[in-house]
Amino acid sequence: MNASRVAVVLTERALSDLEELVAWYTEQGRPETGARTVAEILSRLEPLADLPDLGRVVPEFSHPLLRELVRPPFRIVYRREPEAVRILRVWRSERPLRLPPDEQEPSGPDQPKTRPQIVNRVKDT
Numbered sequence: 001m002n003a004s005r006v007a008v009v010l011t012e013r014a015l016s017d018l019e020e021l022v023a024w025y026t027e028q029g030r031p032e033t034g035a036r037t038v039a040e041i042l043s044r045l046e047p048l049a050d051l052p053d054l055g056r057v058v059p060e061f062s063h064p065l066l067r068e069l070v071r072p073p074f075r076i077v078y079r080r081e082p083e084a085v086r087i088l089r090v091w092r093s094e095r096p097l098r099l100p101p102d103e104q105e106p107s108g109p110d111q112p113k114t115r116p117q118i119v120n121r122v123k124d125t
Contacts, residue, residue, distance in 0.1 A: 017090040
């Protein structure tokens with residue numbers, strides 16, 4: 001394993017964003033589109049383990065450790081930390097981005113959460 005590799009962690013809020021995305025597409029009668037979209041978003045996160053500065057600085061905040069990847073129409077907002085990348089939000093691009101102050105700073109209290117059902121649900125479709 002590469003010594004510079006970092007953990008990529010989805011926060012509770014990011015997991016909720018992905019679950020809401022799946023639920024919305026399911027309500028629209030397109031569950032396969034929701035599953036495919038989440039799978040594509042999750043695949044965009046993989047390179048962050050080796051390239052944590054891959055995303056651009058979020059323009060609304062201009063904080064060098066608050067970055068984003070764009071997967072139209074979604075923005076994947078993350079916070080770069082010394083040994084981890086914390087995915088904070090998966091946000092529709094046309095919506096104004098709002099983050100609570102504790103999510104903007106590297107020392108925020110986010111605790112990593114796991115919800116294997118969102119990942120398993122995507123893999124099973």
